[in-house]
């Protein structure tokens with residue numbers, strides 16, 4: 001997918017919010033969008049998701065399934081949590097019960113019968129996250145997904161991001177809270193002065209007494225391996241699924257988990 005010389009403004013005579021945006025998003029990539037308040041991060045994400053349309057240029061080759069989590073989930077809809085998510089599953093062409101695993105995983109079960117309008121901000125955000133994940137997204141767009149979430153839910157975000165990219169999806173996420181450190185290997189895009197600046201993933205920073213050990217594990221064991229490594233005090237720096245990036249057919253490939261022993265029990 002790519003931004004092909006995209007220009008956008010909110011009104012005909014208004015100054016351009018974004019101009020001359022050109023960038024490519026590859027399958028399997030995580031891209032973190034940085035920038036000061038009002039720089040245009042949300043605007044860029046909405047253009048990526050197809051919520052906004054460019055005034056000039058185009059967003060090309062957008063994946064068929066887009067998961068879009070806005071900064072504020074619009075909770076003023078006449079549904080309960082379970083009613084909304086099951087209806088969204090049907091909109092996606094799925095059985096209504098496809099919503100149930102996400103209700104469970106995101107800790108929404110106690111709120112299943114609660115009207116959306118009565119949910120706390122964090123719980124409403126989780127409903128927004130669940131609806132975006134009902135069908136595996138080829139593009140997942142997360143606008144400040146950590147906002148309002150409790151600590152256990154915040155820890156879920158990097159894991160969900162890794163699952164989407166491991167499956168060959170692309171994740172575009174904005175971040176002004178510095179949670180970016182939890183998405184190792186992500187590309188950094190910065191929006192400033194109405195334009196987009198693209199940078200490759202920063203080099204892995206290591207302490208003088210550390211080494212990087214690359215290991216490969218079966219795909220279905222990757223999440224458990226990451227959990228075990230972290231529990232043992234290692235830093236997991238990057239999860240790479242080269243098969244997904246190259247669009248090769250699913251087979252017994254081996255995603256690499258890069259781990260560092262800190263020696264300090266971090």
Ligand SMILES: Nc1ncnc2c1ncn2[C@@H]1O[C@H](COP(=O)(O)OP(=O)(O)OP(=O)(O)O)[C@@H](O)[C@H]1O
Pocket residue numbers: 010017035036037038039040041042043044176
């Ligand atoms: N619906 C709108 N109508 C008019 N102007 C808008 C609209 N939404 C955003 N803007 C303006 O466009 C600019 C970019 O806003 P945007 O929300 O994309 O920035 P942001 O980087 O996401 O900011 P924040 O971190 O505060 O969410 C800002 O000047 C904002 O006021």
